[in-house]
Amino acid sequence: MAHIHLEDGSFSLFFVLLWWTAAIILVGIAIYLMRSEKKPDRRKITLAAFCTAAAFAIFQVSLPIFGGVHLNLTPLIGILAGPAAGSLVVLIINILSAAIGHGGWGLIGANTLVNIVEVFVGYSCFRLLKTTIPDLFPRAGIATIAGLFCGNIAMILIIIISGVQGVNQSTGQILTGLSLLAAVNMGVAVVEAFITGLIVAYIGKVRPDLLGDELL
Amino acid sequence: MSSTMISSHIPDLDLITSYAQREGTFFSRVSPWTKFTGLLLVILLITLTRNLVICGVLYLIILGLYASAGLPVKKLFAWYTLPVLFVISLVGIMVWTEPGTPLFSLNMGLFALTLTDNGLILIITLLLKALISVTYSLFFLMTTRYQHFSAMIYRIFPSPLDQIFLLAYRYLFLTLSMTGAIFKAVRSRGGGIIHSVRVQGRIFAEVFALVFIRSFDRAERVHQAMIARGYNGKYEAGTDMPKPGLSGFCVIGAFVCAIALIVLMVPNTGGLY
Amino acid sequence: MTIIHRDPHAPHCPPIDKKRELIHVDCASHTYPDGSVGIHDMCFYVLRDEIVALCGPNGSGKSTLLEHLNGLLTPSKGDVWVNGRSITHGERSDLWKDVGVVFQRSDDQLFAPTVLDDVMFGPLNLGMSHDDAQAAAMSALEGVGAADLVHKLPNYLSGGQKRLVSIAGVLAMKPKIMVLDEPTSDLDPLHSERVEALILRFKRDYGISVVIATHDLDFAARIADRVCLVKNGSVFAEGTPDEVFYNPVLIEEAGLTLPQTVRIYLEYCKAQGREPEQRPIRRDELIRALQLSQS
Numbered sequence: 001m002a003h004i005h006l007e008d009g010s011f012s013l014f015f016v017l018l019w020w021t022a023a024i025i026l027v028g029i030a031i032y033l034m035r036s037e038k039k040p041d042r043r044k045i046t047l048a049a050f051c052t053a054a055a056f057a058i059f060q061v062s063l064p065i066f067g068g069v070h071l072n073l074t075p076l077i078g079i080l081a082g083p084a085a086g087s088l089v090v091l092i093i094n095i096l097s098a099a100i101g102h103g104g105w106g107l108i109g110a111n112t113l114v115n116i117v118e119v120f121v122g123y124s125c126f127r128l129l130k131t132t133i134p135d136l137f138p139r140a141g142i143a144t145i146a147g148l149f150c151g152n153i154a155m156i157l158i159i160i161i162s163g164v165q166g167v168n169q170s171t172g173q174i175l176t177g178l179s180l181l182a183a184v185n186m187g188v189a190v191v192e193a194f195i196t197g198l199i200v201a202y203i204g205k206v207r208p209d210l211l212g213d214e215l216l
Numbered sequence: 217m218s219s220t221m222i223s224s225h226i227p228d229l230d231l232i233t234s235y236a237q238r239e240g241t242f243f244s245r246v247s248p249w250t251k252f253t254g255l256l257l258v259i260l261l262i263t264l265t266r267n268l269v270i271c272g273v274l275y276l277i278i279l280g281l282y283a284s285a286g287l288p289v290k291k292l293f294a295w296y297t298l299p300v301l302f303v304i305s306l307v308g309i310m311v312w313t314e315p316g317t318p319l320f321s322l323n324m325g326l327f328a329l330t331l332t333d334n335g336l337i338l339i340i341t342l343l344l345k346a347l348i349s350v351t352y353s354l355f356f357l358m359t360t361r362y363q364h365f366s367a368m369i370y371r372i373f374p375s376p377l378d379q380i381f382l383l384a385y386r387y388l389f390l391t392l393s394m395t396g397a398i399f400k401a402v403r404s405r406g407g408g409i410i411h412s413v414r415v416q417g418r419i420f421a422e423v424f425a426l427v428f429i430r431s432f433d434r435a436e437r438v439h440q441a442m443i444a445r446g447y448n449g450k451y452e453a454g455t456d457m458p459k460p461g462l463s464g465f466c467v468i469g470a471f472v473c474a475i476a477l478i479v480l481m482v483p484n485t486g487g488l489y
Numbered sequence: 490m491t492i493i494h495r496d497p498h499a500p501h502c503p504p505i506d507k508k509r510e511l512i513h514v515d516c517a518s519h520t521y522p523d524g525s526v527g528i529h530d531m532c533f534y535v536l537r538d539e540i541v542a543l544c545g546p547n548g549s550g551k552s553t554l555l556e557h558l559n560g561l562l563t564p565s566k567g568d569v570w571v572n573g574r575s576i577t578h579g580e581r582s583d584l585w586k587d588v589g590v591v592f593q594r595s596d597d598q599l600f601a602p603t604v605l606d607d608v609m610f611g612p613l614n615l616g617m618s619h620d621d622a623q624a625a626a627m628s629a630l631e632g633v634g635a636a637d638l639v640h641k642l643p644n645y646l647s648g649g650q651k652r653l654v655s656i657a658g659v660l661a662m663k664p665k666i667m668v669l670d671e672p673t674s675d676l677d678p679l680h681s682e683r684v685e686a687l688i689l690r691f692k693r694d695y696g697i698s699v700v701i702a703t704h705d706l707d708f709a710a711r712i713a714d715r716v717c718l719v720k721n722g723s724v725f726a727e728g729t730p731d732e733v734f735y736n737p738v739l740i741e742e743a744g745l746t747l748p749q750t751v752r753i754y755l756e757y758c759k760a761q762g763r764e765p766e767q768r769p770i771r772r773d774e775l776i777r778a779l780q781l782s783q784s
Contacts, residue, residue, distance in 0.1 A: 007303050009262040009271075009345025016263055027377070034376055042449045043439050045376050049383030050435035053391040054428045056384070060226050061395065061420070070298075073424075080428065085380075092381050096388075099357055100227040101299045101350030106259045159306075166266050166338045167310050177309035184305075191417065198421030199428065207429050209522070237645070362642050366602030386600055389644050437597040444559050444590040445658065446583075446614030453602045454609070454619065455640075 006111060006159075008104030015162035020109030023091070026116055030087040048085040051077055052092050059093070074115045075122025075147035076196045079140060080203075080210065083120045090115035110158050117154040122147030126200075136204040136211075141197035148189035152182045225297035227354060230389060235287060235358040236365075243285045243359040248368060248457055250464035251356050257471050258352045262345040264475070267482055268337055271344040278348055282355045292354065299346045307342050311335040363455040370453035382453055387434070395427050502532035509536040510570075511666055511698055512558060512588075517567035518722075519553055527553030529722035530567070535666065540692055540699045542709035542730075545719030546744040551702035552593070553722070555668045558700065560584035572665065586615065589659035593670040595651035599643035604630070604654050607643060611662040622661075629661035630654070633687055649680030656687060660695075667691055668700045673708050681708070688712055706748040710734055710770045718743040731768035750775045757782075 011019070034044070055073050062070060072093075078086045091112050098105045125143035133139040156178045160171060167174065203210055238244065243251075258278070265271065283289050316332030357365075369381045402423060442451075460468070504510050512535040519527040528550040535541050543551045556562040557569050560581035568577045572587050589611075592598045601607035608629055612622035630636045635653040643651065652672065659667060672688070673681040689712055691697040703709050709716055710730045717727040718739065726739050733739065734751045747755070754775055758765045761782070769775040 006306065007299055007342070007346035008259055008349035009342055010306070011263070013260070013263050031374060031377060040449065042443075042447065043436070045379050045449070046383060046435045046439040046442070047432060048376075049380045050387060050391070050431040050438075051428070052380060052384035053388045054431040056388060057391040057395040058424050058427060060392065061399070061424075062225075071424075076428075088377050088380055091377070092384055095381075096385075098349075099353050100229075100232075101295060101346075101353055102226075102302070104259070104346070104349050105255065105353070106263050164307065164310065164342075166334075166341060167307070168315055168334070169310060169313055173313050174310060177313075180309055181305060194417050195421045195424065198418060199425040202422060202425035203429060206425075207432065210429070210432055233642075233644075237642070362644075363603045363606075363640070366606075382602060383600060386602060386643070390596060434597060437592070437594065438600050440556070440561050441590070441592050441598040442600060442610075444561060444585055444592075445611040445662065446585045447610075448614060451601065451606075451610055452613060452619075453606055455603055455606065 006104060006107040008106050010104070010107060010164050011110065011162045012165055016106040016109065018109075019107075019113055019158065019162070023109040023112040023116070026113070027087055027091050030084040033084045034088075044081075044085055048081050048089055051081045051085075052089045052096075055089065056093055056096055059097070071192050071195060072115070072118075073192070073196060073199075074118035074151070075126075075144040075192075076140070076199060078119035078121075078123035078147065079126045079143065079196075079200060083123045086119035086123065087112075087116050090119055110162070113158065114151050114155045118147040118151035120147075121150040137197040137201040139197075140200035141193040144193040144196040145189055148192060149186065152185050152189075156182060225294055227295045229392060231288075231291070232354070232357050233362055233389070236361055239361065241285045241359065243281070243355070244361070245458070246359070247460040247464050248360045248364040250460040250468060251360060252368065253460075253468050254471065255352055255356055257468070257475060258348060261475050261478065262348050264479055265482070266341060267478075268341050268344070270478060270482060271341055271348065275344050275348050275351070278351045278355065282351050285355060285359050287355065287358050292351065295354070296347060296350065299350050300343060303339070303342050303346045307339050311339045314338060363453075364457050366453040367455040367457050375450060378453075379449075379451065382451075383438070387431075387438075390434075391427065391431055394430060395423075398423050398426060505534055506536060511535050511537055511572055512700075513570040514554065514557065515568045515570065517557060517564035517569055519557065519562055519564050526550075526722050527562070528557070528564075531723050533717060533724050535698055535700055537698055538692060538696060539714045540688065540701065540712055542713035542716045543700065543702045543719055543724075544704060544706060544709050544716055544743065544745060545702075546704055549719045549744070550722035551719055552670055554719075555590065555670050555700065555702055558666070558668050559588045559590045561590075586662070587664060588666045588668060589662055589664035591652075591655050591659050591667065591669040591672060593674060595648070595655045596643070598655045598658065599646075599651060602642065603639075604635075604641050604643060604646075605639045607654065608658045608661050611658055615662060625661045625663075626657070629657040632660055633657045634683065649676050649683070652676060652680065652684060653687075656684070660691070663695075664697065666698045666700065668702075670702045671704075672701060673703070673705060685712055704745060706734065706740070706745055707750070710748040710750065718745075720744065730770045734770060735765070735768045754778060 055077055059070055059072060074090060077089050081089050094103060094108045094111045094115065097103045098108055103111045122143045125146045126139055129139050129142065133142065159178060160174060261274065262271065282292065312329040312331060312335065314332050314335035316334030318330045318332050319336060320331055322329040366382055366385065369385065370378050373381055402419060501515055504513050514531050514533040517531045518529050521527055531550070531554060533554065543554065545551050553562065557564060558571065560576050563577055568575050571584055576584060599607050601610055605626055608626035609622045612625040617625060627636065627639065630639055633653045633656050635650065635657055638646065638650055638654060643654070646654065669688070672684050676684065685708065688699055688701070691699055701709065701713070713730055715727060716730050716733045717724045718733065720743055726733065734748055737747060740747050750769055750772060754769050755765060757779065767778045769778040
């Protein structure tokens with residue numbers, strides 16, 4: 001996967017609550033934005049639900065590349081569901097993932113924050129590059145790389161700020177270790193960007209309406 | 217291998233739900249709210265403690281609960297793969313430079329990697345914490361009926377989060393089954409053979425895209441069917457759930473007291489900051 | 490039997506019986522965003538207390554027409570009147586109260602976590618209290634003979650059980666008209682017979698008019714009061730089952746095959762070298778006709 005899932009017990013209680021609070025605030029804003037739409041499109045709820053189910057199902061597939069890679073497709077969720085619904089989708093995916101042991105319950109807040117960054121950056125890049133790069137494949141690929149790169153930075157910042165319980169190393173040493181991890185993650189991010197690019201190009205060909213006028 | 221089982225090291229939701237619906241053991245009759253509070257307390261304890269012995273004892277207790285509920289232990293060990301991988305990928309790098317008494321060194325030419333006693337304890341503790349969380353989560357999932365989970369989602373989350381969650385939970389099984397079926401169809405025609413990263417990537421991308429497209433097609437049909445029955449943006453999942461009984465409150469109370477005692481009396485606890 | 494030859498210049502198809510007409514589709518057309526034509530100059534009606542079967546091959550426009558009857562789609566040309574109200578020009582947001590739709594794929598309809606939640610969904614949307622909705626749901630489940638499934642999960646039901654629960658979900662809302670899209674497709678013979686018996690009961694016991702879209706002519710022959718043949722988005726012929734099904738040229742034109750009873754009887758008559766004197770449609774009618782011809 002292109003980013004890690006932190007497990008329970010990694011952070012102290014203070015930081016568990018801090019990241020949970022931050023995630024709840026962001027998700028709360030997303031809920032507010034969805035509720036306060038002048039013409040609420042109820043279809044969005046159904047589409048977001050199926051986006052969640054599809055993304056979670058795809059996460060369960062092991063790609064026979066680099067000995068087995070699982071994709072989260074968070075930037076793709078951003079592109080397809082938009083940043084508001086996408087934030088809710090990644091929260092649900094993190095809860096479902098925690099339920100089967102992929103990421104801790106206490107770390108859902110931190111993991112969701114990282115994912116929201118990926119969703120938001122992925123969506124924004126894809127939208128901003130609409131006129132510069134009209135071709136869907138490279139645009140989605142670049143948006144994915146950008147989203148996962150920013151997600152990685154968010155992850156490093158969260159771990160540096162929180163510290164890992166029981167680790168008595170200096171910030172420099174932790175940063176060195178995390179940079180190595182981030183480099184591996186970015187390698188997987190290239191695979192995810194390639195796959196996301198192909199998925200978006202395929203969707204653009206078969207069901208362009210799913211991307212909407214604002215993204216096409 | 218079930219139809220939805222795509223990677224054998226990932227918990228199979230179909231299998232989990234079929235265990236949950238059996239209601240064969242004492243734990244299936246315990247209130248879901250009691251088990252949920254138990255989950256929160258387990259997470260609280262493993263967040264607060266850094267003590268290897270406490271983690272070890274807690275893990276054995278939860279593994280015992282899991283086994284006594286008649287749940288598949290062999291499968292559980294297979295399902296540990298990714299959580300273990302997550303812990304090692306994060307701490308596996310840091311563990312070599314942890315201060316403490318050196319146990320052994322690996323000479324890498326330009327530099328040497330030394331594993332200390334603290335480093336070893338650190339990785340074992342974090343691994344145990346992850347396994348405690350996974351084992352209890354799966355115990356909770358596999359002894360709580362699907363409809364009770366749905367009712368909990370409905371009661372805990374605000375709208376539209378609850379609506380998205382409930383619909384996703386309902387159709388997750390069908391989506392997993394569909395994904396499995398597409399992969400079977402691809403493999404049946406030689407699609408599983410590794411040609412090159414590029415060809416392989418393209419095949420997987422097309423399958424993934426198809427999963428999304430078919431999911432969105434189904435989303436539209438489901439939405440139409442809901443509108444046809446007057447959907448106005450809200451639906452209920454109103455299954456009655458058993459409330460925690462006196463024994464439930466006693467267990468929770470005892471657990472809270474135990475956590476308080478551990479935090480106050482046992483060294484290496486108190487991970488508040 | 491009426492073979493409908495529409496005058497392309499005639500802007501309307503007038504009502505057949507204004508007093509008894511529950512649905513009147515007046516030269517309606519619908520084109521999908523991708524340019525494909527769903528229905529074209531469609532004229533169709535449903536009277537009170539009748540079961541109408543829309544018969545046509547896949548892609549002939551049956552499902553598109555059904556979605557118009559509940560207001561899920563609106564015609565791009567022409568009009569659809571339901572219970573005296575135009576859905577094109579009038580308010581259609583509460584049309585679902587009058588017209589209940591049972592979709593072809595039950596999994597698309599059963600979205601709620603449990604059978605009870607799903608069947609209660611419609612009654613709750615009608616504004617019923619939780620208790621009343623539960624009572625309506627239970628009564629509907631008993632009505633379709635699926636009361637034992639009330640606490641089951643839709644995911645673990647068989648195809649036949651899912652279909653029964655889908656029907657209960659609509660029946661619980663007590664609609665005036667029930668629309669069923671391919672109600673017996675993918676069902677085993679036992680469940681098909683149950684669904685068939687239910688549809689007949691809806692008309693007899695509940696006074697519900699029923700519209701069925703199907704390409705199973707045997708099924709249509711057994712239960713329909715009137716059969717409409719659909720081709721290229723329009724109804725091109727209609728009549729009672731015996732009128733329509735004893736016209737092989739018409740059935741072939743519709744891209745369908747004759748019901749088995751009709752085929753057996755016609756082949757029997759041909760083998761005997763005599764003209765068909767009767768028009769048996771149901772199995773019991775066929776047996777009687779064969780017995781009669783032998784005596």
